[in-house]
Amino acid sequence: MKIAVAAANGKASKKIIAEALKRGHEVVAFGRHEQNDTGASHYIKKDIMDLTKEDLKGFDALVDGFGAWTPETLPLHTTTLLHLADILSGSDTRLLVVGGAGSLYVNPEHTMTLSRIPEFPEAFKPLAEAMGRSLAELRKRKNVKWTYISPAADFQEDGERTGSYEIHGEEYAPNSRGESIISYADYAIAMVDEIEKGDHLGQRISVVRQ
Structure with missing residues (x-):
């Protein structure tokens, strides 16, 4: 498969690129840095807001x-995501979003999110709310083949690559040990699995270590 990664210099992006390359996929990384630090052999220095339809033509995802x-930059979560949705509108290229956990629901009625419970760290609330707003806007797009993947609440950059994970839906769901944790490496596995399978078009899913 041919996969593009926008904002490719980020830590999660690099793990996803490594996982995709490991499986033999063709990866093109788009990033802001002058130097290619992504692991992809094909790197294009380009800001996410400068990407065009032509840049993404022929990609599977x-x-x-x-x-x-x-x-001051939190609103860019919505601005950038809607830009990508605009340029992929009506195309067969799927859009997969590295999401956040704060917008996961904690009740069956889907009226309360994780970010709004008292125990949620105050420092992370602005980010969670900003990412939640971007997801709300993405849900309105019916002409884009999108999938939004939320990690577990404890998203560990240097966590172990266990090679296994559980998929859940819109609601916050710890594993059988009561843990809501996943490493960047295991999240990357889940992301590339979804790219390959395309099982959750137009949906937000969440992943947690098994």
């Missing part, structure tokens, strides 16, 4: 690995 954390 585009992974959106964008991340922003400062107050």
